[in-house]
Each structure stands twice: as structure tokens, then as C-alpha cells.
Amino acid sequence: MLWIRNGIVIDPKNKIKAEKMDIFVKNGKIVPEGEVRREECRVIDASGKLVVAGGVDMHAHIAGSKINTGRTMRPEEMRVVRNVAGKFRAAVGRVLLTAPAIGYEYAKMGYTTSFEAAQPPIGALHTHEELDAIPMIDKAALPVFGNWHLVFKCIEEKNLEKLKALIAWAIERSKGFGVKVVNPGGVEAWMYGGNVKSLDDQVPGFNVTPREIITMLIKANEELGLPHSVHLHCNNLGVPGNFQTTIESIKLAKGFSNSKRQVLHVTHVQFNAYAGSSWRDAASGAAEIAKVVNSMDNVTIDMGQPIFGHATAMTGDAPFQFTLHKLTGARWSNKDTEVETGAGIVPLVYLPNNPVHALQWAIGLELGLLVDSNKVALTTDYPNGGPFTEYPYVMAMLMSRKMREGELSKVNAYVQKATGLASIDVEKTLYEIINMTRSLPARILGLQNKGHLGIGADADIAIYNLNPLETDTSKDFEKVYKAFKSAEYTIKSGEIISRNGEIVKEVFGRTFWVDARKKVDMEAVMNDIRDYFQYYSVQLGNYGVEERWIKKPERLEVV
Amino acid sequence: MIVIKPKKYFEVCVEAELTPELATKSMEEVKKFKVYYGNRVVELGELFEVTKTGDEKKLVLEGDFSRVKWIGARMADGEIIVRGSVGANCGAFMKGGRIVIEGNADDWLGIEMSGGEIIVKGNAANLVGCAYYGDAVGMTAGKILIEGNAGNYIGEKMNGGEIVIKGNAGDFVGTEMRAGVIEIHGSCGFVGGDMRGGEIRIKGKFELLPTFRKTEKGWVGDVNVKGEGIVKSL
Numbered sequence: 019m020l021w022i023r024n025g026i027v028i029d030p031k032n033k034i035k036a037e038k039m040d041i042f043v044k045n046g047k048i049v050p051e052g053e054v055r056r057e058e059c060r061v062i063d064a065s066g067k068l069v070v071a072g073g074v075d076m077h078a079h080i081a082g083s084k085i086n087t088g089r090t091m092r093p094e095e096m097r098v099v100r101n102v103a104g105k106f107r108a109a110v111g112r113v114l115l116t117a118p119a120i121g122y123e124y125a126k127m128g129y130t131t132s133f134e135a136a137q138p139p140i141g142a143l144h145t146h147e148e149l150d151a152i153p154m155i156d157k158a159a160l161p162v163f164g165n166w167h168l169v170f171k172c173i174e175e176k177n178l179e180k181l182k183a184l185i186a187w188a189i190e191r192s193k194g195f196g197v198k199v200v201n202p203g204g205v206e207a208w209m210y211g212g213n214v215k216s217l218d219d220q221v222p223g224f225n226v227t228p229r230e231i232i233t234m235l236i237k238a239n240e241e242l243g244l245p246h247s248v249h250l251h252c253n254n255l256g257v258p259g260n261f262q263t264t265i266e267s268i269k270l271a272k273g274f275s276n277s278k279r280q281v282l283h284v285t286h287v288q289f290n291a292y293a294g295s296s297w298r299d300a301a302s303g304a305a306e307i308a309k310v311v312n313s314m315d316n317v318t319i320d321m322g323q324p325i326f327g328h329a330t331a332m333t334g335d336a337p338f339q340f341t342l343h344k345l346t347g348a349r350w351s352n353k354d355t356e357v358e359t360g361a362g363i364v365p366l367v368y369l370p371n372n373p374v375h376a377l378q379w380a381i382g383l384e385l386g387l388l389v390d391s392n393k394v395a396l397t398t399d400y401p402n403g404g405p406f407t408e409y410p411y412v413m414a415m416l417m418s419r420k421m422r423e424g425e426l427s428k429v430n431a432y433v434q435k436a437t438g439l440a441s442i443d444v445e446k447t448l449y450e451i452i453n454m455t456r457s458l459p460a461r462i463l464g465l466q467n468k469g470h471l472g473i474g475a476d477a478d479i480a481i482y483n484l485n486p487l488e489t490d491t492s493k494d495f496e497k498v499y500k501a502f503k504s505a506e507y508t509i510k511s512g513e514i515i516s517r518n519g520e521i522v523k524e525v526f527g528r529t530f531w532v533d534a535r536k537k538v539d540m541e542a543v544m545n546d547i548r549d550y551f552q553y554y555s556v557q558l559g560n561y562g563v564e565e566r567w568i569k570k571p572e573r574l575e576v577v
Numbered sequence: 578m579i580v581i582k583p584k585k586y587f588e589v590c591v592e593a594e595l596t597p598e599l600a601t602k603s604m605e606e607v608k609k610f611k612v613y614y615g616n617r618v619v620e621l622g623e624l625f626e627v628t629k630t631g632d633e634k635k636l637v638l639e640g641d642f643s644r645v646k647w648i649g650a651r652m653a654d655g656e657i658i659v660r661g662s663v664g665a666n667c668g669a670f671m672k673g674g675r676i677v678i679e680g681n682a683d684d685w686l687g688i689e690m691s692g693g694e695i696i697v698k699g700n701a702a703n704l705v706g707c708a709y710y711g712d713a714v715g716m717t718a719g720k721i722l723i724e725g726n727a728g729n730y731i732g733e734k735m736n737g738g739e740i741v742i743k744g745n746a747g748d749f750v751g752t753e754m755r756a757g758v759i760e761i762h763g764s765c766g767f768v769g770g771d772m773r774g775g776e777i778r779i780k781g782k783f784e785l786l787p788t789f790r791k792t793e794k795g796w797v798g799d800v801n802v803k804g805e806g807i808v809k810s811l
Contacts, residue, residue, distance in 0.1 A: 094711030 019044050019054045020512060022479065025064030026486050029071065030453035031461070031470035036486040041069065043477040046511035050473055062507060062514075066485045070452050072130030072478030072508065073409070074469050076459035077249075077285050077320050078400040080120050081134045081148035081159065083141045084332045087351050088114050088363045088401070092330060106521055107153070113328045113405045121154035123407050125516040128480030128505030130527070131460075131468055132406075134159040135249070135285065135399075136200055136334045138355040139166075140556070142192035142563045149529055150569040154515055156468075156478075156527035160249055161192045162334050164199035164231055165206045167357040168550050170224040172543075173234045181238045183543035186534040189244075191562030193531040193571065195463075196246035197239050200334035201253050202231040205360045213337040214253055217266050228253050232270050236281055240274055242534045243576055245464025247276070249283045252290045255338050261303025264290040265310050271317045283462055284311075286322025286399035288382040294436075297345075297374055302381045302437035308388035318462050320395040323382035323412050324375065325404030329366045332402060336360035357553050368404065373432035380429075380437040386416050387442050391450035395459045410502035413455065414495040416446040421495035445492050465530075477512040480505045529568050534576040578635040579607060582626040587644040589615035590664060591624060594647045597634045597655025597674060604629055638663075643683065649676045652693070665702075668695045669709075671719065681725070685709075690738070692719045700725035703747070706740050707733035716740075716757065729766075732759045735775065751777045754806060762811070772799045772806035780811040 020043035027039050042054045079085050089095065092114055100119050101109035109119035124132055137145045137159040149157050163169050163185065172181035185197060203214045203221035210222050217229040236248045252267045254260035264287065271282035284290070291307050294300035311317055331342055336352055339362020343350035346366065353361040368375040382403070386394060396413065400406040415422055419442075426433065426440055434440055446454075460469025467476045484501035491498050504519025515523050551558045565571045579600045593612035602610075607629070608622030621627065634655035642648060643662040650669040662680030668687040674694075681699035687706045701723045706716035707730055715734040726744035736755045741762075748766030751759050754775045764781030769789065785808060789798035795809025 092711055094709070 019059040021059035025069030027069045028452045029471045031457040032472045043512045068482040068484045071456045074459040075132040077135040077397045082145040117151035121152045125154040126519045130478035131156045139192040158195035158530040160198035161194035162198045164202035165359045183538040186538045193563045198249045200251040202228040208337040258292045258294040258300040280318040281316045284319045287319045288322040304384035320397040322399040324378045325408040329404045330401045332363045336362040370429040373430045376430040376433045380433045380439040387444045396454045414499040417491040418495040479509040481507040528570045528572040578633040580628045580637045582639045591645045594650045596652040691717045695721045697723045701727040703728035704730045773804040776807045778811045
């Protein structure tokens with residue numbers, strides 16, 4: 019039992035704006051005062067300190083074959099020692115961290131939940147083995163659907179029931195959480211060395227277009243009523259002029275509605291917000307995208323903010339990775355995941371004086387500033403945009419114009435011409451930033467008990483050495499950065515796991531998965547699935563992950 | 578000057594960044610210098626006999642050092658004389674000074690060195706003057722002279738400096754090389770794959786990839802990466 023005394027709580031979900039209050043914890047949950055006996059509680063004095071829910075990272079690549087291939091091909095990443103084996107496990111990594119390092123670094127920062135954003139269903143076992151190796155945080159994985167032959171077949175036949183059954187089957191088999199779509203149709207086209215360039219290009223070998231894929235998947239996802247919406251990585255990623263495609267894709271959400279959450283989440287939009295016709299005249303399309311997102315109430319986005327320094331581009335968007343490899347000349351690894359999807363990996367360094375990198379950096383911030391803070395979550399698309407350990411930098415930047423001016427003077431002047439960042443005087447409040455890193459991502463993912471401190475919520479709590487009533491976030495950006503960089507206390511399910519940026523206890527979080535089998539007639543698709551296994555390298559009986567193989571599974575049933 | 582002798586045969590490799598800097602320290606400090614013996618941290622005096630004569634910035638390593646890694650790593654000046662063979666990573670990241678090895682050298686000799694000189698009287702193994710795992714650039718300056726033979730991957734990703742081999746070398750000489758000179762007085766296997774710049778001179782026989790074009794200067798390539806490196810006979 020815990021009693022967090024006199025903390026200054028910000029809890030956007032419950033509309034608490036910096037109020038001094040006490041929080042009580044029992045059995046890993048937040049409970050009303052009456053349910054605990056004060057004398058039995060461990061008391062944490064949080065006077066003058068910021069008390070918020072544990073951070074929720076809704077889009078990061080933390081487990082699975084992609085990050086592992088990245089580690090294999092980047093031995094130079096493994097020379098930074100973060101923790102020598104002893105009381106806790108050895109943890110190494112510069113930006114590409116090992117599994118223990120991922121858990122430890124999140125915990126030090128006050129984050130307690132993170133979602134692996136792209137999991138090929140056939141690679142589910144690997145992904146779960148790795149998720150199980152990540153300590154400290156709660157996690158889940160989003161299987162990818164946008165280039166799967168069977169999905170294409172259902173869409174070609176316009177058979178919604180079959181598609182719903184396939185989604186329910188695949189999410190159950192892969193112990194996944196929702197529907198991720200990566201460059202719909204484009205990765206299949208890449209199997210023939212091409213890509214799709216617009217929403218209406220036909221996917222080679224199938225009578226479907228990206229527009230149909232996205233629309234049908236949203237329809238199926240909404241009829242199934244999954245906790246999370248379709249999670250879309252748009253077509254034309256990393257191509258100047260792609261902001262038009264992004265806007266068109268966002269507008270596909272029109273006509274759908276859900277009272278609880280968005281119907282479409284568009285991810286790492288920074289990589290999809292370029293105007294211009296080539297990298298020579300590329301500019302920001304963030305303002306246009308922000309206008310569209312702000313005008314719709316059923317779409318959310320996340321930033322995909324680049325951080326200057328080392329990063330590793332790794333996405334299921336295999337054709338884009340090849341383009342990137344050709345552009346930078348860096349190492350490249352390509353993956354073809356049977357009939358389901360593909361992936362590519364390329365090491366990357368974001369340099370402040372490189373005009374393109376500076377432009378990407380500015381666009382990410384523009385999106386964070388211009389989009390309504392109830393619609394944009396804070397991410398770096400780890401490790402594509404850089405380390406998640408620099409989230410505090412992004413938070414401080416969004417809250418302080420003065421800090422942005424300082425940073426702007428250090429980057430390539432092309433940014434002044436190609437983006438509107440210098441003239442944006444928006445300064446997000448601490449309340450908005452807490453929303454963008456806690457309540458909003460939890461709402462987007464459909465996690466009822468995360469991202470807030472109301473009664474019944476999971477006792478995932480972060481306490482920062484920052485007094486919101488006395489701090490001027492616009493001027494004291496250095497203090498804000500330092501405070502968010504290492505939480506004074508990180509509490510996971512009611513246990514103190516980290517203190518002042520030092521791990522004090524290793525715990526293992528749960529792995530969420532969604533079971534929607536009751537919502538569909540599974541027989542609608544089983545014949546097709548059996549038939550398709552002639553193309554797989556495994557037998558149907560060996561496909562997927564059983565719940566008992568996962569360390570701490572938590573099934574969320576859709577009824 | 579400091580003379581260091583192994584006290585025993587090492588069951589596992591010792592990792593010791595022995596540099597001439599040690600000669601400027603007191604005997605006490607030298608004996609307490611931390612080295613790795615397998616996964617244990619031990620003091621230098623535990624594994625080696627140390628004697629000091631004079632204040633010259635010089636290290637003399639007497640005996641078999643073939644199981645001692647990282648000798649002369651990151652050294653900036655002074656001299657190391659090895660009266661025997663050395664283990665891997667000798668002269669890694671070296672900035673200046675001189676290392677003379679009277680025996681043989683193991684893999685990773687002079688990796689990513691940016692100055693100074695290494696002389697090997699015997700043979701050297703693989704990966705001389707190249708980039709460390711995953712790094713983009715190998716040796717950038719300085720000189721490596723090998724009087725015997727060398728193994729594979731000599732001067733991989735090399736970006737300056739000079740490597741001279743009096744004997745033969747193995748395959749993949751100057752792979753992804755950008756600048757600098759590699760001179761081989763004997764013969765070698767494949768040379769210059771994905772080479773962008775620099776020069777490789779070979780006296781004996783060698784094998785060339787089909788992606789080099791013949792010019793007055795010698796073979797120029799690797800065309801595959803629009804390279805302007807030169808491969809020619811000495």
C-alpha cells in the first residue's frame with residue numbers, strides 16, 4: 019500500500035489541472051482513501067512535486083525481428099554500457115538498446131507502457147519472446163495487415179465478414195493488440211521491385227488499391243469494435259510532396275465514427291508531411307495536415323519527431339528503406355516476410371546542418387505545436403526518429419518558444435525558408451504535454467486503466483521534481499528537461515521501480531492481447547486460411563503463439 | 578623506460594591498454610594499473626614483472642604477449658618495443674608514437690589509427706588498419722609496415738595513411754577503401770572491392786574484380802560504386 023502525499027497532480031483524463039492531492043494505492047490499483055489504512059501505507063512525500071500517470075508510448079519498435087536485425091547489423095550501437103550486470107541485468111546500447119535496456123530506460127524516465135508498433139503475424143513468437151525479455155513496462159504488439167495476401171483476397175471479394183474473421187483469427191494467433199497497416203499495397207509491390215504512388219494505384223497481382231485496403235480495414239476494425247483503431251503508416255513515406263497522400267488518407271476516416279476513440283490513427287506523420295517535388299525544394303506540409311486533423315474529430319496522429327544524432331530507420335515499409343539506402347549509401351537490410359509483409363533497415367544519423375534533417379526536425383515540432391493537443395501523441399517512432407530517451411527534449415521544446423529559438427539558431431537555415439516553425443508562437447502547457455504523453459495515447463490505444471490517476475486505474479505513477487505551480491515552463495526549459503529525463507519516483511503496479519533515475523527493483527509487466535473471436539464466425543475464413551498455408555513455410559498447427567507461452571499475458575476480450 | 582615481462586602463461590586473454598604513458602608513472606602506480614584477466618579486473622603487478630630504468634617514455638615488452646590484447650591502444654606518443662608477439666587490437670585508435678613488434682601481430686592491428694607508426698618484423702593476421710565492427714572509417718593516417726605476410730581484409734575502409742607489406746597478403750585488400758596507400762611486395766588475392774579512392778600497389782600476382790577499367794594510371798574503380806581508386810603493379 020502506498021500513500022503519495024501532497025503531490026501536485028495533473029491528470030488530463032480526469033480534468034485535474036495541477037491540484038494538490040493525495041493518492042492511495044492498493045494491490046497495484048489506485049483506490050479511494052477509505053480503502054487503505056494510513057498507518058499501513060508506505061508514505062511518499064511528494065510536496066511541491068509533479069505527480070502524473072506513468073508515460074504511455076503508443077508507437078515504438080521495441081521487439082521483433084526488425085530491431086533484432088538492426089542490432090545484428092549495427093555492432094557499433096552496442097558499445098555504450100548502460101548497466102553492468104550485477105543486481106540488474108546487463109544493459110547496453112547507444113540508440114538501439116538491448117531488451118533489458120529498453121525497460122530500464124523507460125522506467126528511469128517515468129514511462130510504464132510501450133507498444134511494439136509493427137509485428138509480422140508469422141514473427142509473433144519472436145516478438146513475444148523479446149517482449150517477455152523487456153522488464154519494467156507493460157507492453158503489446160500490433161500485427162501488420164496492409165500487405166497480406168489473404169487480406170487482399172478478402173478485400174478483392176469485398177467480403178467484410180471474411181475480413182473480420184481473418185483479423186480476429188490473426189490477432190488471436192499472434193497475440194496482438196490491433197490492426198497496423200504499413201504502406202498498404204506498397205510492400206507487396208516491392209516484391210516486384212516497385213511501390214504504389216497514390217491511393218488509387220492497383221496493387222500488382224491483386225485487384226485492390228490502397229484506398230480500398232484502408233477503408234475496408236477501418237470498416238472491419240470498427241465492426242469488430244477493437245479497443246484500438248486502425249493504425250496507419252501512410253503510403254509514400256519519405257517522399258517530398260507526400261503530404262497530399264497523407265491528407266487523402268486521413269480523409270478516408272470520414273463516414274466512420276466511434277464514441278470512445280478515433281477511427282483512424284495516422285502514425286509518425288512527420289515522415290509523411292513533406293511538400294515540394296524533390297529534396298531540393300522540399301518544404302513542410304505540416305500546417306495543411308494540422309488543419310485537416312484539427313477539423314476532424316475521428317482522427318489522431320503521432321509526431322515521429324527526429325532527434326539529432328544517431329538513429330536506425332526500421333519499418334515494414336521495405337521500398338522506402340531501399341530508397342533511403344540509395345539516398346544515404348548506408349548499410350541496408352531487406353526482409354521479405356512470406357505472404358504477409360516485408361521490412362527494411364538502414365542506419366541513419368540526423369545532422370543539424372543537413373537541410374533535409376533540419377527540415378524533418380522542424381516538421382515534427384510543427385505537427386506537435388499546430389495539431390490540437392488532444393489529437394497528437396508524442397513519439398520519436400523509436401528508433402526511426404531517434405531514441406525515446408529524448409522525449410523530455412521534445413516535451414521541453416513544445417513548451418518553450420525560447421528554447422526553440424535557441425535550437426533553431428543551431429540548425430541549417432533552410433528550415434527558416436521551408437517551414438513556419440520560427441513564426442509559431444504556440445507554447446503547449448504542462449497539462450497539454452502530460453495529455454500528449456499519458457492520457458491521449460492511452461485513449462488512442464483504448465487502454466481504460468492507463469494514462470490517468472482516477473480510481474481503478476493501474477497504479478503506474480511518475481513523480482517528477484518539478485513544481486507545476488511555480489515553474490514557468492516557457493522560461494525554465496532546462497529545468498523541465500532535467501526533471502522529465504529522470505523521474506524522482508517511477509511506480510509500476512504499485513511498486514517503486516526507479517528512484518532519481520536509478521533502477522531500484524526489476525519487475526515484469528503484462529502483455530496485453532485482444533480476443534475478438536466471439537464477434538465473428540470463424541468458419542467464414544478458415545477454408546481460405548487452410549488453403550493459404552500451402553504458401554507458408556510453416557504448418558497451420560504450428561502458426562501463432564499460445565497464451566501459456568507468454569510470461570504475463572492479459573487478454574482483453576471484445577464482446 | 579619500463580620493462581614488462583609476463584609472470585606466467587595466460588590461461589585466458591588479458592586485456593591491457595599498455596601505453597608509453599605508463600613510463601611516466603611511479604612503480605607503485607604502474608603495478609596497480611588495472612587490466613582485465615578474462616572477466617576479472619586485476620592489477621598489472623599480479624600478472625607481470627615490472628622494472629623501471631630511466632625516465633624515457635618507452636615501454637619494452639619482453640616475452641610472449643600473444644595473449645595480451647589492446648597493447649598501445651589510444652597511445653599518443655612515446656615508443657613501445659615488443660620482443661615477442663602481440664595479441665589482437667595492438668595499436669588500435671593510436672594517435673602518434675611508435676610500436677615495434679619483433680614477433681607476429683594478431684588481428685585488428687592499428688585499427689582506426691590516426692597517426693604514428695607500427696612496425697611488425699614477423700607476420701600480421703587479418704584486418705590490419707581497418708574499421709572496427711560497424712564503424713564507417715578505418716585508418717586515417719600514420720604508417721604500418723609488415724615485414725612478413727598479412728592475412729585478409731587489409732586496409733578495409735581505410736581513409737588515409739600507408740600500409741606496406743613486404744610479404745604476401747590474403748583476400749579483400751583495400752575493400753571499401755577511400756584514401757591512402759597500400760603497398761604489397763608479394764602477391765595477394767582479391768583487391769579493391771567497392772573501392773572509392775586511394776591507391777593499391779602490388780608487386781606480385783593479384784586478382785582483380787571485373788569492375789575496374791584499365792587506364793594509363795593503372796586499373797581504376799570500383800565502377801560499381803563510381804570509385805576512382807587505383808590498383809597497379811609496382
